[in-house]
Amino acid sequence: MNITVIGAGYVGLVAACCLADSGNRVVCVEADDDKLALLGQGKAPIREEGIDQMLDRCLQKGSLSFQQRIPRPVASELAVVAVGTPSLPDGATDLSSIHQVVRGLRDSTDGKLTLLMKSTVPPGTGLRLMRRYLDGTDISYVSNPEFLREGQAVKDWYHPSRIVIGTNDAEAGDMVSGLYEGIDAPKLVTSITSAETIKYAANAFLATKISFINEIANLCEAVGARVDDVSRGIGLDPRIGPDFLNAGLGYGGSCFPKDTRALNLSALSNGYDFRLLKSTIEVNGKQAIMAVRKMNSLLNGLDGRDIALLGLSFKPDTDDIRESPALNIASLLCEHDVKLRVYDPVAMANARQLLPEEVIMAPDLYTATEGAQGVILATEWSEFFKADWARIRKSMSAPCVILDGRNALSQEKIEALGFRYAGTGR
Numbered sequence: 001m002n003i004t005v006i007g008a009g010y011v012g013l014v015a016a017c018c019l020a021d022s023g024n025r026v027v028c029v030e031a032d033d034d035k036l037a038l039l040g041q042g043k044a045p046i047r048e049e050g051i052d053q054m055l056d057r058c059l060q061k062g063s064l065s066f067q068q069r070i071p072r073p074v075a076s077e078l079a080v081v082a083v084g085t086p087s088l089p090d091g092a093t094d095l096s097s098i099h100q101v102v103r104g105l106r107d108s109t110d111g112k113l114t115l116l117m118k119s120t121v122p123p124g125t126g127l128r129l130m131r132r133y134l135d136g137t138d139i140s141y142v143s144n145p146e147f148l149r150e151g152q153a154v155k156d157w158y159h160p161s162r163i164v165i166g167t168n169d170a171e172a173g174d175m176v177s178g179l180y181e182g183i184d185a186p187k188l189v190t191s192i193t194s195a196e197t198i199k200y201a202a203n204a205f206l207a208t209k210i211s212f213i214n215e216i217a218n219l220c221e222a223v224g225a226r227v228d229d230v231s232r233g234i235g236l237d238p239r240i241g242p243d244f245l246n247a248g249l250g251y252g253g254s255c256f257p258k259d260t261r262a263l264n265l266s267a268l269s270n271g272y273d274f275r276l277l278k279s280t281i282e283v284n285g286k287q288a289i290m291a292v293r294k295m296n297s298l299l300n301g302l303d304g305r306d307i308a309l310l311g312l313s314f315k316p317d318t319d320d321i322r323e324s325p326a327l328n329i330a331s332l333l334c335e336h337d338v339k340l341r342v343y344d345p346v347a348m349a350n351a352r353q354l355l356p357e358e359v360i361m362a363p364d365l366y367t368a369t370e371g372a373q374g375v376i377l378a379t380e381w382s383e384f385f386k387a388d389w390a391r392i393r394k395s396m397s398a399p400c401v402i403l404d405g406r407n408a409l410s411q412e413k414i415e416a417l418g419f420r421y422a423g424t425g426r
């Protein structure tokens with residue numbers, strides 16, 4: 001099939017590469033000059049497992065090409081929209097790129113086209129876009145939300161837990177279903193608004209699971225229980241399940257924070273007060289503040305202290321720092337007279353522009369921690385598990401505190417090396 005993919009970000013580029021690698025001819029549209037220049041040289045502007053090899057393969061085969069504008073006319077049967085839908089300052093979704101692209105596709109299409117919406121848009125958006133731009137055209141609209149996790153997106157594309165197809169046009173639905181031929185996953189065909197809601201409900205549920213276990217972890221500290229055991233004890237119940245029960249600094253990234261805020265506002269603007277979701281958001285916001293408070297009390301005050309912050313990306317195996325709890329911690333620490341050194345295996349360049357100027361970017365883990373009185377582990381990179389903590393202990397200054405923001409290190413081993421250890425709910 002001939003396919004146009006609009007947007008070469010974390011979702012669009014993965015979709016473009018996977019579709020091109022599965023026998024389709026794909027034109028991927030990317031408006032950003034810098035990203036386009038990199039793609040032109042066969043380099044991915046994002047860090048995603050397996051994407052560089054795929055990009056290389058598809059460019060060699062000629063099944064994938066890049067351009068800056070939507071082709072006129074659109075020479076494909078299918079257009080996949082995967083542009084960003086960031087948060088506005090009030091938490092609502094900025095749909096300006098979506099409007100621009102849907103309008104652009106309408107203006108560039110004479111014949112039949114299926115528009116597949118992969119971008120995350122609030123419930124009701126698809127129907128509004130259809131009314132506003134597509135009435136009277138031969139363009140069909142399908143909502144086909146993505147459930148890709150950053151860092152594992154290529155794997156998730158080929159092994160999804162489900163494929164959701166929201167449409168009121170059976171023929172267009174079949175075309176989208178055909179894209180996933182050979183992929184073994186349940187297919188769920190729904191209305192457009194239900195498909196949009198599934199996307200938000202999935203992210204809101206996972207975010208709520210994280211905030212729930214963080215609340216339990218905070219309770220564990222109050223009553224003297226250990227959250228690791230509690231997580232395992234509840235996660236073994238198949239109705240609860242073991243995933244997303246890791247307590248710590250809370251969720252970040254380009255999805256959960258934005259999508260929970262947007263769903264909350266969408267509920268409010270439709271006359272519903274989604275109180276559980278509000279609490280999820282509030283609890284998540286508190287975790288980083290509580291970590292800084294904990295460090296404050298462990299070090300007997302933060303002023304004049306030398307602290308290392310390890311991990312800046314919102315989770316391991318990505319260079320994405322959007323809404324990373326680590327950045328909040330850095331800003332909160334910088335409100336005090338702290339000498340702060342930070343280190344991340346891949347996200348240093350992305351983080352520099354968002355960190356307070358006085359933060360020192362360390363070239364490696366050992367330079368970051370040398371002489372520090374306290375270390376905060378904010379992202380559970382495997383490099384940190386494998387580190388020589390005995391060496392780090394020797395190079396640090398008293399009282400040698402480790403605040404493990406992801407409950408990722410072995411408390412017993414760390415304490416045996418002479419550190420003072422604190423986790424969340426441990």
Ligand code: UGA
Nearest residue numbers: 146147148149150210244245246250251252253255314315
């Ligand atoms: C998330 C969803 O998992 C994907 O299914 C979805 O497609 C994607 O958002 C999206 O909407 O595009 P992602 O943002 O890549 O994917 O990250 P996750 O792996 O879900 O982690 C999100 C955050 O939750 C991270 O900051 C992680 O550290 C945190 N987390 C996760 C916890 O604090 N505890 C856990 O137990 C699990």
